[in-house]
Amino acid sequence: MSLSFIMDPLISSQGLDVGSADLVIKGKIRVKNGVEPTHFTPSGIVFNDGSELDADAVIFATGYAPPLEIASDFFGEEIGKKITPIWGLNEEGELKRACTPSGHPGVNLFMTPFGLLFPNLFLLDLVGNRRFLTYEVLFKVIGTLLPTPSSYQSNTSFRVFRLKRGNWD
């Protein structure tokens, strides 16, 4: 989430800060709701209600593919499809697959979005990150079974808590 703070020099001189909602409300950003773009014309873009907008540029802020697409690129379809989806909530209500087994031995997935907020990711600092990851790899190498996600979570909570006090292990 964006916590940045953008000030319009002109308006801020009047002591006001400006957000995109305000620009929408004032009509500086127009909104067209409930339509899908269907095709282009030489001068613009056409929507599924038949309406058309002239444009010099069309920017698609339409998101990103799932992060694990790349797993199939790297490892091929057979292994790629074993690697279970990441992100979203699982049946326990926890984040899917963050710092838990990937679904295929020897593949570790590591992601750090908004790292501080996550039970499963558990990244209090860079040193903590690396150690956590290293320990997960170590568990696998020495054949220790990984605990279930919920117990993993409480374990890691406890570990990180201790880690912050310089008492890892």
Next chain:
Amino acid sequence: MAEKRWTVQINRDGKHFTLRPFHIVIATSYLGRPLLPTLPERDQFIGEVFHGTDFKGPSQYVGKKVVVVGASQTAADICQDLALNGVGSVTMIQRSSTSVVTIDWVRTLLDILWPANKDPSIGDFRAAAMPLLLLKQIHVSMKEKRLAYHKEVHEGLMNAGFKLNEDPDGAGQGILLFQRGGGELTLLPHICLFFTCF
């Protein structure tokens, strides 16, 4: 028994070599490749078409018309940047609905977890230890309060033709972030002036 190792072919600037690791860590961010829809007759259109990832700032669109397809955080940020910097016409295409909170609301919640005068590591631990289902229930229970807080900004947005939601299950943006990794729109606070000390 065969040794369980990967065989990794590396091509570094044309130099090929092979690694034999036990483990491979994929650390390529939680975003995949940018999704850019392919629409018919793209070649006919004389303007530019690109994904939000490739937005380089508003300067070359001054006085021009820009259409932004999408209505979440990226779209809001780009539209704001364009509208504040002299772009003649900015239109946001909202295909469905969006969960909207102001940045002040988020800041209020974050201030509870990380009070200004407390050791941030305590907040880190509390936030990290919070089960997400419980967090979701907390957000659901705050729905009425959240809607009351945003009454004016929400009404203004609806009057401008912007469609809102409080998905999932009334939990709103705070949970949507975890459930979908997007769909949230954190707005800057002008409209909520009376809640701030500016």
